[in-house]
Amino acid sequence: MVNAAEKLMIKRGNDDFTLTEVSKTGKVSIGSIYLRFDSKDDLIRAVHARVLARIEHDQNTMLNDLKDRDQTLDDFAFRFVDAYADLLKSYSPVLRPIMLRAANDSTTSTLGRHSAEKLSTEVRRHFLYFEGEFGRSDHHRLAETAFRMIYCTLARYLGLGSSPEAANEGNWEELKEDLAIMCAAFLRAKPRP
Structure with a gap:
């Protein structure tokens, strides 16, 4: 039933579906849905938690793959932007409806924010491997x-x-390249006199 709800969210681009549709898609009874979840909101939150767990696993794998410390800031920026962009793109069909819901659901918003903060901390730690190339002190x-x-x-x-x-304004590959270049240039920029 969690799979069915996720499929419906991806198909519709939102969480505007009924538990009857979840029942039909997942080939389970409405009663069995209510045995596991008190409400549709609880089911959607379960989808969100499962998606975040998959994303977190994939992000950790991605960051572990990027741990080659012999590279330069430029190399890391290109490799990170390319890998993270593609990972985010692969999850975008299910993230879109979750993020729309987060605007009005504090539980969803809090879970998403916590996940984003964990990733931000890890990425910052990876960028700091190259702090010797940074142009400013903070x-x-x-x-x-x-x-x-x-x-x-x-x-x-x-x-x-x-x-x-x-969505989809411009060329995806050029965007990734430009972001990596801008990121490295920003980190290297000297303070204004």
Whole structure:
């Protein structure tokens, strides 16, 4: 039934479906849905928790694959942006409806924020391997800002969050390349005199 609800969310782009539709899609009775979940909201939150667990696993795998410390900041920026962008894109069909719901559901919002903060901390730690190449002294702020710029740009392209109408503007491969270049340049930038 969680699989069925996730499929319906992806198909519709929102959580505007009935438990009867979940029952038909998942080939389970309405009664069995109510045995596991008190409400449709609880079912949707279960979908969200499961999706976040998959994303977290895939993000950890991605970051572990990028741990080659012999590379330069430029190499890491290119490899990270490419891998993270593709991972985010692969989850965008299910993230879109979850993020729409998060705007009005504090439980969903809190879970998503907690997951995003964990990723941000890990990415910042990876960027800090290259702090010797940073142009300014506030390394933690710079690494956090670099990740925020990457995430916000990718999320906008993928139509996640508040501006789904902006999805798919421009060339995906060029966007990834430009983001990696901008990220490394931002981190290397010297302070203004």
